[in-house]
Amino acid sequence: MSAYEKVPAASAKFPKPADRAFQYGTAGFRMKANLLDSVVFRVGLLAALRSRKLNGQTIGVMITASHNPPEDNGVKLVDPMGEMLEASWEPYATMLANAESDDALLSTYESLAQTLNVSASTPARVVYARDTRASGSRLVAALVAALESVDTEATDYKLLTTPQLHYIVRCLNTAGTPYAYGEPTEKGYYEKLAGAFKTVMEGKNGGTVTVDCANGVGGPKLRELIKYLPSKEQGGVDIKVVNDDVLKPENLNSQCGADYVKTQQRAPPSSKATPLERCCSLDGDADRIVYYFVDSDSKFNLLDGDRIATLAASFLGDLGRASGLAEQLKIGVVQTAYANGASTTYIEGTLKLPVICTPTGVKHLHHAATRFDIGVYFEANGHGTVVFSPAALKAIATYEPKSPAQQHALRTLTALTELINQTVGDALSDMLLVETILAHKGWTPADWLGTYVDLPNRLVRVEVRDRALFKAVDAERKLESPPGAQASIDALVGKVRKGRSFARASGTEDAVRVYAEAATRGEADELAQKVAGVVK
Ligand code: 16G
Ligand code: ZN
Numbered sequence: 001m002s003a004y005e006k007v008p009a010a011s012a013k014f015p016k017p018a019d020r021a022f023q024y025g026t027a028g029f030r031m032k033a034n035l036l037d038s039v040v041f042r043v044g045l046l047a048a049l050r051s052r053k054l055n056g057q058t059i060g061v062m063i064t065a066s067h068n069p070p071e072d073n074g075v076k077l078v079d080p081m082g083e084m085l086e087a088s089w090e091p092y093a094t095m096l097a098n099a100e101s102d103d104a105l106l107s108t109y110e111s112l113a114q115t116l117n118v119s120a121s122t123p124a125r126v127v128y129a130r131d132t133r134a135s136g137s138r139l140v141a142a143l144v145a146a147l148e149s150v151d152t153e154a155t156d157y158k159l160l161t162t163p164q165l166h167y168i169v170r171c172l173n174t175a176g177t178p179y180a181y182g183e184p185t186e187k188g189y190y191e192k193l194a195g196a197f198k199t200v201m202e203g204k205n206g207g208t209v210t211v212d213c214a215n216g217v218g219g220p221k222l223r224e225l226i227k228y229l230p231s232k233e234q235g236g237v238d239i240k241v242v243n244d245d246v247l248k249p250e251n252l253n254s255q256c257g258a259d260y261v262k263t264q265q266r267a268p269p270s271s272k273a274t275p276l277e278r279c280c281s282l283d284g285d286a287d288r289i290v291y292y293f294v295d296s297d298s299k300f301n302l303l304d305g306d307r308i309a310t311l312a313a314s315f316l317g318d319l320g321r322a323s324g325l326a327e328q329l330k331i332g333v334v335q336t337a338y339a340n341g342a343s344t345t346y347i348e349g350t351l352k353l354p355v356i357c358t359p360t361g362v363k364h365l366h367h368a369a370t371r372f373d374i375g376v377y378f379e380a381n382g383h384g385t386v387v388f389s390p391a392a393l394k395a396i397a398t399y400e401p402k403s404p405a406q407q408h409a410l411r412t413l414t415a416l417t418e419l420i421n422q423t424v425g426d427a428l429s430d431m432l433l434v435e436t437i438l439a440h441k442g443w444t445p446a447d448w449l450g451t452y453v454d455l456p457n458r459l460v461r462v463e464v465r466d467r468a469l470f471k472a473v474d475a476e477r478k479l480e481s482p483p484g485a486q487a488s489i490d491a492l493v494g495k496v497r498k499g500r501s502f503a504r505a506s507g508t509e510d511a512v513r514v515y516a517e518a519a520t521r522g523e524a525d526e527l528a529q530k531v532a533g534v535v536k
Pocket of ligand 1: 026027360361362363383506508509
């Protein structure tokens, strides 16, 4: 008799839509919510299997579709240290999701358990949460049915931002160890961030910031966080919360949020910000953030992930030197090919820090960032954070400061290791980081923007017959196939000043994306159009 004999009957309530092929992509499964019940059920089975494989360590399941429209939803797994699911397990998720019948699902599951040498008698522990989408609670029911069918200890954390769930998973798995990450509760998250923020803001004057919450889960969670933060009078920041309506699900990500602002290159139409007022936008699950302001000539200025990365790297570099730890803390920055070339030049030339380029997707950047003592990683779209290596944490914790100035810098550095959510990019934590740095540097957003001048750039989405034909190499900066395409792109790039361009198949949509930058707007636009012509 199978240890998993309850699976087929449970699965029968969440039948797989016929003629559908599912794939665990860059950020899990994501699609129209009405197609997702069977997928969530099967992801639940996989979460239990992964927990058993890892000796009962807690695995997280997040139900969200991030910046996608309200009728979509998605599901992704969180590994024990709060990272994304290990890539070698993604194909198992895909296999389970595509099993055509309840019995096929059982046999796929059993053979996976056998191949992976997973014993059904090992405990399985799973925690889960969801964003504010209307379909979330229905999908949670599918998840719970799966977890019950394979005897899993499960805890419902209800509504959370994606990074809050990542935080909780890490806390649960490190409790009682020397690497304990914090209290595994939502309150613990707020207390950790707020405590660190109070310390880093001591003696500084915070500014005022308007936060667009994309009408998603970030809204209520930011309002909660604010209760723990010092007020502006107490040396904190004045945070104005807008677009935090979660009662009308259709408003989610609609005409607002980080993705809208980044792709439209404009403030949400609802924005009432006056010139030079500092604003930022979160995405629907609050793991992305971009800043922006309108200047006195009504020009819109975006401070995206590249800008946050350069700001953070510059500040951490200052603190490394001021604390006397510069030698022991090798700082590096991780970007993707989408990073503006001017940001890369600024990091290497002005900040004198190394830059690594990786393929798109948080897991690639995160992994590369762990190669530095302090790894700063951001995608241009606002996904990112800073990770500190165990050696860096130890150096920071044990260094004996030689002067009051060193002591002060060390105290700030220590608090930053607590303020920054090191598990994954976290819009709320990133916002407090940016506010801290601006307060320390005494900068306005215009000062921040003035550190370097972005190269004009253009992003084009190209519909192609078969995007699988497009194979990128060299961190997606070059096309290996179709044959000849790269040579044509190189020839076009060579004709414009400061030209750079690449084409890559999207991991989330059926399209190829073309990015181009050049010395002038006209040249960037023309280069993008011509390269789009090559891939069409
Ligand atoms: C996913 C990734 C995001 C990336 C985007 C690229 C995560 C959590 N999310 O949303 O980082 O920027 O895909 O989409 O890794 P694309 O492949 O369609 O350009
Ligand atoms: Zn997101």
